Amino acid sequence: MSHARESSMGLSGWAKLLRVFVGEADRIDGRPLYERIVETARTEGLAGATVTRGLAGFGAHSRIHTASLEVLSIDLPLVVEVVDLPDKIDNALARVGPMVREGLITLEDVQIVKYTHRELQPLPADRPVREMMTKEVVTVRPDTPIADVMDLLIGKLYKAVPVVDAEQHVVGLITDGDLLRQGGLQQRLSVTERLDQATLAAQLDEMRRAGKMARDEQSKAPAAFITRGPNGAAARAVPAVTYGRIIVVYSPKGGSGCTTVATNLAMSLQNEETSVALVDGNLQYGDVAVFLNEQSKNSVVDLALRADELDPEIVEEVLITHTKSGVRVLAAPSRPEYAEDVTGEQFSKVLRYLRKLYSYIVVDTSSTMTDVTLAAIDTSDVIVLLTTQEIPAIKNARLFLDLVDVLDIDRSRVLFVMNRYDKRIGITPEKIGDNFKQEIVAVLPAEDRVVIPSINRGVPFMLGDKSRPIARSFLSMTEVVRDRLTKLEPIDEAV
Ligand SMILES: Nc1ncnc2c1ncn2[C@@H]1O[C@H](COP(=O)(O)OP(=O)(O)OP(=O)(O)O)[C@@H](O)[C@H]1O
Numbered sequence: 001m002s003h004a005r006e007s008s009m010g011l012s013g014w015a016k017l018l019r020v021f022v023g024e025a026d027r028i029d030g031r032p033l034y035e036r037i038v039e040t041a042r043t044e045g046l047a048g049a050t051v052t053r054g055l056a057g058f059g060a061h062s063r064i065h066t067a068s069l070e071v072l073s074i075d076l077p078l079v080v081e082v083v084d085l086p087d088k089i090d091n092a093l094a095r096v097g098p099m100v101r102e103g104l105i106t107l108e109d110v111q112i113v114k115y116t117h118r119e120l121q122p123l124p125a126d127r128p129v130r131e132m133m134t135k136e137v138v139t140v141r142p143d144t145p146i147a148d149v150m151d152l153l154i155g156k157l158y159k160a161v162p163v164v165d166a167e168q169h170v171v172g173l174i175t176d177g178d179l180l181r182q183g184g185l186q187q188r189l190s191v192t193e194r195l196d197q198a199t200l201a202a203q204l205d206e207m208r209r210a211g212k213m214a215r216d217e218q219s220k221a222p223a224a225f226i227t228r229g230p231n232g233a234a235a236r237a238v239p240a241v242t243y244g245r246i247i248v249v250y251s252p253k254g255g256s257g258c259t260t261v262a263t264n265l266a267m268s269l270q271n272e273e274t275s276v277a278l279v280d281g282n283l284q285y286g287d288v289a290v291f292l293n294e295q296s297k298n299s300v301v302d303l304a305l306r307a308d309e310l311d312p313e314i315v316e317e318v319l320i321t322h323t324k325s326g327v328r329v330l331a332a333p334s335r336p337e338y339a340e341d342v343t344g345e346q347f348s349k350v351l352r353y354l355r356k357l358y359s360y361i362v363v364d365t366s367s368t369m370t371d372v373t374l375a376a377i378d379t380s381d382v383i384v385l386l387t388t389q390e391i392p393a394i395k396n397a398r399l400f401l402d403l404v405d406v407l408d409i410d411r412s413r414v415l416f417v418m419n420r421y422d423k424r425i426g427i428t429p430e431k432i433g434d435n436f437k438q439e440i441v442a443v444l445p446a447e448d449r450v451v452i453p454s455i456n457r458g459v460p461f462m463l464g465d466k467s468r469p470i471a472r473s474f475l476s477m478t479e480v481v482r483d484r485l486t487k488l489e490p491i492d493e494a495v
């Protein structure tokens with residue numbers, strides 16, 4: 001039997017086929033097991049991996065995995081198959097084996113009849129700019145009226161126009177964002193394109209009356225490249241995407257203060273450098289907008305239904321801005337029955353998309369373990385787990401921490417916080433922390449006279465006097481959250 005060879009065309013001859021049978025719901029470190037297996041196959045440099053989902057089956061514990069029962073559909077059988085040279089398979093097996101705590105692993109010899117792949121194109125970083133650039137460039141002069149610039153951009157694919165002087169030297173650039181920030185454009189161009197003619201004409205008239213010119217709005221100091229320069233330099237001039245962090249505020253006991261904490265946390269994280277999106281994940285009876293004295297005609301449902309085709313414009317349209325702080329808010333639907341339209345998967349996709357646009361995404365949740373709550377917890381970077389000094393709340397916190405272990409969520413992602421603390425009550429944060437082996441990292445005092453009026457007025461207390469005890473405790477909690485987030489691994493996965 002001749003062995004497999006690796007040629008420039010790929011594999012040929014005899015190789016090994018590794019099959020791993022797992023359940024779709026199996027997780028490791030809070031992530032789907034099959035994803036980790038595929039990832040391991042990739043990092044071990046294997047030729048490829050295929051995951052197939054079965055329709056039904058049962059495993060060692062006769063737990064039936066089936067697609068026909070809605071309730072069990074999250075735990076269908078999965079088979080991960082990998083074919084490669086024996087020594088590569090052995091290396092992968094050494095890493096994958098310990099990951100599979102319940103399942104089946106098989107190994108067999110296979111003969112490769114044909115395996116080809118397209119040669120991967122090297123990154124075009126060394127190819128000159130001239131080969132990649134758009135050639136028909138529309139330019140404007142510094143004294144071109146802004147209304148004309150907008151006229152030019154509408155309906156064209158261009159996202160920006162260079163501003164050139166009399167010698168055709170680039171002196172600036174006007175983008176959609178420049179027009180929006182300071183040029184009098186009231187919505188992004190992609191939205192503008194969809195306006196009716198009358199509204200569009202009225203906006204253009206308004207711009208003409210304001211009499212602004214290209215030089216007033218252009219971004220100064222644009223990056224410019226010579227045509228024979230390398231593309232790599234041009235690529236480096238485009239800032240890398242940095243992903244925001246998702247903070248889920250959760251309590252397994254209703255009324256423990258999730259909405260109070262989530263709204264105030266959003267206020268204290270927001271500043272000029274860090275933008276915050278506050279998401280109401282309590283889809284049935286969410287009251288984030290009420291806590292902020294805002295109203296929103298759009299909601300999570302509007303984004304969830306387009307979860308696979310989100311873009312910054314849609315997000316811009318659906319989120320509202322909290323006037324007093326600038327925090328962006330994704331409100332809950334106006335009626336409880338609309339909550340049913342949102343699946344956990346969609347909610348998770350929406351949160352992951354928001355990461356591209358905001359530095360922090362703070363999610364308020366309901367205490368009921370719905371699919372949406374689970375998805376939020378699963379997608380989060382950290383979970384602020386609230387308890388009070390009441391026994392039912394403490395009991396439920398313990399149950400939740402057990403669930404955290406079952407779900408394989410790293411306990412360091414849980415920030416255990418005590419809310420409505422009253423020092424006259426003997427149940428101390430230290431005692432609970434010791435008992436549950438989960439330290440309480442922040443304590444927020446009970447201050448009815450501050451919290452209740454702030455909720456009733458719709459003004460979070462973190463926008464008021466910061467010297468009050470509750471505000472000071474809140475600031476320390478915010479620091480703990482920030483600190484924990486900075487210790488996390490950077491996010492490098494594509495969404
Ligand atoms: N630190 C605090 N001091 C005093 N009262 C507080 C404090 N935190 C929350 N409260 C009060 O607790 C009540 C419940 O708060 P909140 O609505 O934020 O909880 P929740 O967990 O979001 O509740 P729900 O389960 O209804 O969503 C509110 O009336 C609020 O005034």
Ligand SMILES: [Mg+2]
Binds near residue numbers: 258
């Ligand atoms: Mg609430």
